[in-house]
Amino acid sequence: MNFSIEQIFSVFIILFAIIDIIGAIPIILNIRQKGEVIHPIRATLISVAILLAFLFAGKWILNLFHVSIESFAVAGSIVIFIYALEMILDIEIIHNNGPAGSSSIVPLAFPLIAGPASFTALLSLRASYSVENIIIGLLLNMIIVFIVLKSTDKIEKKLGRGVIYVLRKFFGVILLAVSVQLFTANLGNLINLVK
Secondary structure, rough: OOOOHHHHHHHHHHHHHOOOOOOOOOHHHHHHOOOOOOOOHHHHHHHHHHHHHHHHHHHHHHHHOOOOHHHHHHHHHHHHHHHHHHHHHOOOOOOOOOOOOHHHHHHHHHHHHHOOOHHHHHHHHHHHHOOHHHHHHHHHHHHHHHHHOOOOOOHHHHHHHHHHHHHHHHHHHHHHHHHHHHHHHHHHHHHHOOO
């Protein structure tokens, strides 16, 4: 075992910034306002499972389907872009016709928590950090994810609908910018791969 507090802290900070569960609060509230039920434990456990699977088998899975991490990130950025438009324009583009509670899986567990940016980060971290430190940093982030998902009722009551509405618009623009950045950064790499 090669535990390092410095590596764990570094992984935690990187993943915390990328997962950005605090910034996702308006998205979570938006999902709930559509009448969808969010199951915090299910969403957290599925996110952990997806991220751990990708940590250990991400490159293999993408290679199996002949998909590059860049094209995966571009596809994910388009999904995030659509959700951002929904938040900004007060429209519903993606209709969730899945069974009750499926919002805990899509879009929450994937692609908001476990998405292209976190997948890319995990593959990059794997090249520089020991696996056990990445896992601990990831699990610490998932504890925070669970706490935030569990507390959205209290957050909504404390802030009020007006503030939530403004935050939803603001974070919709931020999410739009993140999706554009993810798209442009990976599209350039994708074009270079094709050449």
